[in-house]
Amino acid sequence: MGRLQTEDTSWVNSDLSDWQPFIYYVDLPSNESSPSGLRTKINKSKEAMPYLTYIIDNYPDFPDVSVFIHAHRNGYPQAWHNDAKNYDAVEMLQGLRLDTVMDRGYANLRCTPNPGCPDEIQPYRDPPDPEKLPEQIYPAVYAHFFGLPISEVREKIEVVATTCCAQFAVSKQQILQRPKSEYERFRRYVEETGYDDDTIGRVLEYMWHVIFGRESVDCEATGRCFCEIYGRC
Template identity: 40%
Template sequence: MWSGNDFAPGIMNWLRRSSQPRDSPARGRALAYLVLAAVFCILSYQLVLNHESISRWAEEQGFVVIDNVVTDGDPDPEPSEPSTYAPEKELVLAAMSSSDMTWAEDLSWPVNIYRADVQPGKADLTVPVNKGNEAMVYLTYLIDRYDSLPDVTVFLHGARYQWHNDNPLYDSVVSIQNLNLDFVREAGYVNLRCSWMIGCPAELEPARYLRERPDDPNHPTATEFPDQFKILFPDMPVPELVGGGCCSQFALSREQVLQRPKSDYERFRRWLMDTKLDSGTSGRVLEYSWHMIFGKPPQHCPDPREMYCKIYGLCNMTEFELQNQWIWRGLVLPDGWPETRG
């Protein structure tokens, strides 16, 4: 069988003979160019034949050829659609130095545990000053992580079992595990409470309190809120009514956080650090401001049945189930909860 390997030496010898002077220099050069072009074409064709032979040989031996490269593994599978059930996510927990946080560390979520009563530099994560309860932790995280936020962030208090957690066990783990992250991305801001008990449909009357200045010593948040609202939201009119589920536990999408510049969160934290209000009152002012900070109207009380379905997947609840999803047990759960639940 004829091959380029047999032909090349012969053609080169013929080329040397043909380059000897015969008729004219011009004719010799033209002939030489033609011969060189023929050699180039023949060698190129041989390379193609050799490449195809190598590819066939590699496949017969069980190798894989991808983009002309022989590999010893299986070809990469076609890229799959991004999973909507394993997005980038993080927890932010407002804790104290004495808080037992092993419950959160055992979860599959990356967790940021802020020890609010520890001096800066004395803990992995802490705050500039322990003031405003969980609000200082949340704002510090938003400032520190503004340029590296996860897809979804969930903000919680440090204890696992809390009287305001919206499930029959009052269990933070249940709320986290059942949370619909797709809905968080869609809504931007999601209060983890669906029940209207405490906070909805209206908790505060800022505009009336601003006009009438009623004496209400038992509700310092209501009396202080109008003036603080004007500081926090200088471009917004003081609302007639403010309503939203208590108690400063919510989830945010990255896109919603970035709707505000970092300087806004720095300004809110500066207000919290400088205000003469006590921690309880200043924290509650922000408790009833988070939904407005993150793009919701002053009165933000979605239908509980709809929210249980969208947030936690608890759809088609009976009236009995709806009424018993969260029950008032006071501001403190019974000692030994949940083992002591009746």
């Protein structure tokens, strides 16, 4: 989890006491120590920087399942994307079926398909949508991340889709499918890119599922998702 100094994450320790928290402060001045002992070097790319930093810092000694979530616990609009009563992250995580995560390797925590599915990112939209810069640069970022010539990307990702909003659970074995050096390369790109925070953050929002072994279009029936991920059948 990444958090700003102004955000309250006390709920993690008080209401998820059986989880081991890794809370990264993303906006501390360089001369200030982190209350949690964890921090990112810079505040860039939304949740991507603390997520990648957690992976790099802890590689290869992960718990069986790692959950990547935002700092806001509940309420609308800040936690609108949490699939639980009152948009409550605690209720969402208490219902998470870890056996399903272990079996799948990766699970998006959002089952409600909109936004994201069935075709959120269309890199080759013709004509391009000027309001959708992330989908226009997606092929270039994909090529860099996965070591492909840009000319070969289209056959891999004609369309990219998954439910929003960059909250997910991953098994240890799935994280270890990639060497630490790859995650370091991903973070270095994020640190050095000239794209603004919102743009590169949105690209990564629709790339986590690919990084962790899913197809470029990873959309399943809503009812099946709720049943298998949360046991709400």
